[in-house]
Amino acid sequence: MSTAFTGRRKRVFVQVIAGAGAAMLLLSACSSNSGSTGSTDSVTEFSLLTPAENSIIRDELATLSTDQCAAENKALPLKSETVAQADVVQKITLLASQDALPVMYVAGTAQVKPDGDIGKNNLAVDYEKILTDLGVWDDILPAAQSTVKAAYGGNMASLPFQYNVEGIFYNKKIFADNDITAPTTWAELTAATTKLKAAGVTPITEAGKDGWPITRLLGNYIFRSVGPDAMEKVQKGEAKLTDPEYVAAAQAIADLGKADAFGAGITSRDTDTAYAQFLTGKAAMIYNGSWMLANINDPAQTTIGADNVGFMPFPAVDGGAGNADQWPANAGAATATSTKAYGPKVGDWLKCIAENYGSSVMKNQSVISGFKLNTPVTGIPPLTEELQGVVSKATETVLWFEALMDAKTTSDAQTNVSLLVTGATSPADYMKLLQSDLDQAK
Amino acid sequence: MNSVLGDKKAILILLGPALLVYTLIKLVPVMWSLGLTFFTGNPLSGFEFIGIDNFTRFFGDPQAIAALGFTLKYAVIITIAQVGLGYALALMYVFVLKNASSFVRTVVFFPTVLPTVAVGLLFSSLFAVGDQEGPVNAALNLFGIPSVDWFSTGGGTFTVAIIMELWRSMGFFAVLLYAGLLDIPEEMLESARLDGATGWKLVRSIVLPLSLPVLLSSLIFSANNSLKVFDTVLALNNGGPGGETTPLTLYMFRTVFSYSDYGYGSTIAFVLTIMCFIVTLFIFRSARRDNTKA
Numbered sequence: 001m002s003t004a005f006t007g008r009r010k011r012v013f014v015q016v017i018a019g020a021g022a023a024m025l026l027l028s029a030c031s032s033n034s035g036s037t038g039s040t041d042s043v044t045e046f047s048l049l050t051p052a053e054n055s056i057i058r059d060e061l062a063t064l065s066t067d068q069c070a071a072e073n074k075a076l077p078l079k080s081e082t083v084a085q086a087d088v089v090q091k092i093t094l095l096a097s098q099d100a101l102p103v104m105y106v107a108g109t110a111q112v113k114p115d116g117d118i119g120k121n122n123l124a125v126d127y128e129k130i131l132t133d134l135g136v137w138d139d140i141l142p143a144a145q146s147t148v149k150a151a152y153g154g155n156m157a158s159l160p161f162q163y164n165v166e167g168i169f170y171n172k173k174i175f176a177d178n179d180i181t182a183p184t185t186w187a188e189l190t191a192a193t194t195k196l197k198a199a200g201v202t203p204i205t206e207a208g209k210d211g212w213p214i215t216r217l218l219g220n221y222i223f224r225s226v227g228p229d230a231m232e233k234v235q236k237g238e239a240k241l242t243d244p245e246y247v248a249a250a251q252a253i254a255d256l257g258k259a260d261a262f263g264a265g266i267t268s269r270d271t272d273t274a275y276a277q278f279l280t281g282k283a284a285m286i287y288n289g290s291w292m293l294a295n296i297n298d299p300a301q302t303t304i305g306a307d308n309v310g311f312m313p314f315p316a317v318d319g320g321a322g323n324a325d326q327w328p329a330n331a332g333a334a335t336a337t338s339t340k341a342y343g344p345k346v347g348d349w350l351k352c353i354a355e356n357y358g359s360s361v362m363k364n365q366s367v368i369s370g371f372k373l374n375t376p377v378t379g380i381p382p383l384t385e386e387l388q389g390v391v392s393k394a395t396e397t398v399l400w401f402e403a404l405m406d407a408k409t410t411s412d413a414q415t416n417v418s419l420l421v422t423g424a425t426s427p428a429d430y431m432k433l434l435q436s437d438l439d440q441a442k
Numbered sequence: 443m444n445s446v447l448g449d450k451k452a453i454l455i456l457l458g459p460a461l462l463v464y465t466l467i468k469l470v471p472v473m474w475s476l477g478l479t480f481f482t483g484n485p486l487s488g489f490e491f492i493g494i495d496n497f498t499r500f501f502g503d504p505q506a507i508a509a510l511g512f513t514l515k516y517a518v519i520i521t522i523a524q525v526g527l528g529y530a531l532a533l534m535y536v537f538v539l540k541n542a543s544s545f546v547r548t549v550v551f552f553p554t555v556l557p558t559v560a561v562g563l564l565f566s567s568l569f570a571v572g573d574q575e576g577p578v579n580a581a582l583n584l585f586g587i588p589s590v591d592w593f594s595t596g597g598g599t600f601t602v603a604i605i606m607e608l609w610r611s612m613g614f615f616a617v618l619l620y621a622g623l624l625d626i627p628e629e630m631l632e633s634a635r636l637d638g639a640t641g642w643k644l645v646r647s648i649v650l651p652l653s654l655p656v657l658l659s660s661l662i663f664s665a666n667n668s669l670k671v672f673d674t675v676l677a678l679n680n681g682g683p684g685g686e687t688t689p690l691t692l693y694m695f696r697t698v699f700s701y702s703d704y705g706y707g708s709t710i711a712f713v714l715t716i717m718c719f720i721v722t723l724f725i726f727r728s729a730r731r732d733n734t735k736a
Contacts, residue, residue, distance in 0.1 A: 087699070089700055089702060117487045120487070263573075268571070269572065406701075408700075411701070412505075415683075422595065
């Protein structure tokens with residue numbers, strides 16, 4: 001009885017294992033994709049998946065679909081869907097494993113790199129090749145081309161729907177009232193924060209709840225002090241985040257927190273609150289990117305007046321290997337096109353986007369993109385024009401702190417930076433945690 | 443009836459469909475998840491067999507250990523406070539408010555029906571600091587106490603999380619235990635009173651032993667729920683600051699869905715399952731004695 005039962009149990013167990021194995025093989029099979037670009041269209045609509053938090057791309061493509069790209073839209077209608085930014089990696093992983101990726105989709109930074117899940121499985125087109133074939137590669141600004149390639153491990157895996165330069169927006173009136181000129185060095189910046197604090201103004205506001213606005217400060221300090229290739233060295237294993245010069249950068253940010261430069265409630269402050277603090281004159285500075293121009297140019301939000309907002313680069317660090325002309329830049333979230341879905345009609349859409357998106361998004365949303373302005377746009381607000389000048393003149397750009405990190409290290413960097421700012425963790429421990437994550441990911 | 447239940451075919455027909463559904467929606471995913479603990483990867487990158495490496499990694503992972511510590515600390519405090527407060531409320535309903543308790547019961551129960559995420563956002567606003575200062579800090583200021591940045595420290599966030607969860611759930615446990623207390627025969631209470639047992643003596647000698655079964659169920663229910671806490675801490679401060687209020691469930695979620703490591707995520711889920719199992723067994727065993735008998 002017992003033997004018979006054991007035998008039966010063994011058989012059931014073997015069947016369960018075999019079933020699980022077969023299912024896993026099926027899943028694995030789903031993951032491999034030949035990735036050949038078809039000469040006919042396998043899709044009936046131009047499905048677009050974008051982050052719910054950022055409507056710029058979907059709004060502009062919707063506008064194009066009724067205007068310059070109306071013919072392309074008639075042949076392949078635009079269908080837009082959204083996903084919460086925090087769920088992007090999960091959603092794309094599942095869609096890709098089910099062979100159900102949309103035509104154009106947002107993806108995680110690490111996913112579209114050559115060694116990422118999307119890159120490895122050839123699930124995203126190489127825009128350089130495709131746009132060159134379509135004869136519109138020149139519509140991508142050279143600076144945007146190099147930024148995208150640098151961010152995604154040499155892959156032109158994303159289109160520069162936004163070309164963001166980052167720096168510090170400041171309130172000209174508050175600076176003038178306190179006899180402060182735009183700081184050009186870190187020492188000048190900290191002196192300015194001390195002065196502003198004494199005057200009862202919050203010196204710098206950031207959306208500390210999101211983490212990344214603070215890690216941007218850390219990354220930029222590293223680029224200014226160690227050099228523009230500082231994070232590349234870490235990625236290659238030539239340097240470690242626990243090296244003294246990297247820890248010194250974390251110390252500089254911790255010191256800002258210790259001096260209460262960010263004001264009360266920095267760790268739980270969200271984007272809307274931080275924007276409101278700056279745009280209503282409660283804070284003197286905010287580190288942010290050119291995407292904030294949409295808010296600054298909105299009189300309803302900017303009660304201090306858009307003319308009262310100045311923009312300066314992240315300051316240099318005395319004796320550092322980097323300089324303030326190396327602008328932090330990015331091309332927005334990775335937006336890839338499915339290799340499997342690519343066909344002539346999708347190509348027509350891409351061609352139309354490359355030719356018209358730049359002017360259209362500048363005209364309608366005052367957003368700077370990495371596309372050429374093929375149709376001149378007039379009436380651009382002064383600050384937007386100033387930043388556009390920065391983009392066109394920038395000769396060297398740097399990425400952001402987490403650009404070359406894996407998903408877990410990125411998450412740990414952003415979630416733990418609040419502890420660094422409040423002094424709950426030491427700069428050395430913070431960097432040790434991140435270095436250990438990087439070592440684990442190798 | 444006996445002849446029907448003695449027939450194996452009849453048993454199979456009666457139990458078969460339910461057993462099949464249970465197996466498909468409960469056991470298969472559990473076994474599947476268990477199988478994944480020996481692999482690394484995700485459906486897109488494929489899976490690689492790595493033996494027990496995920497378990498070795500778990501016990502050497504400071505973030506996992508910290509999440510485990512937080513989970514246990516949260517579960518112990520919440521379970522004791524939740525059931526304790528619920529029991530005190532239930533006693534108040536039965537012995538103090540008596541028939542007039544329905545309004546209070548409804549009011550105290552009300553937060554239970556609110557979505558947890560909404561409650562989390564509500565409490566993060568109540569305890570906010572800075573430009574959008576919440577009423578709690580405003581009240582502290584009234585008494586000359588400076589504002590507290592509750593969410594900048596693990597301790598502060600933990601305190602708010604405990605207050606929030608107790609506010610949200612004590613009404614539920616009060617109703618659950620109230621139903622148990624109503625089952626105690628009035629005659630028994632009356633005769634105890636005639637024998638001179640009143641107040642705390644009545645509760646300790648009569649009410650507590652007779653309500654032990656429902657108290658036990660509440661403890662198991664509360665412990666298992668609080669071990670699996672997820673949405674409250676996520677909505678309150680995203681498991682932060684840093685990972686200081688990150689329970690195992692949230693760490694598991696991030697490992698699977700943000701870091702795309704299904705194998706290690708399943709390992710964390712497995713550890714959590716074992717914990718729930720041990721806690722349930724422990725509570726059962728420690729209360730095996732039938733307190734209603736002499």
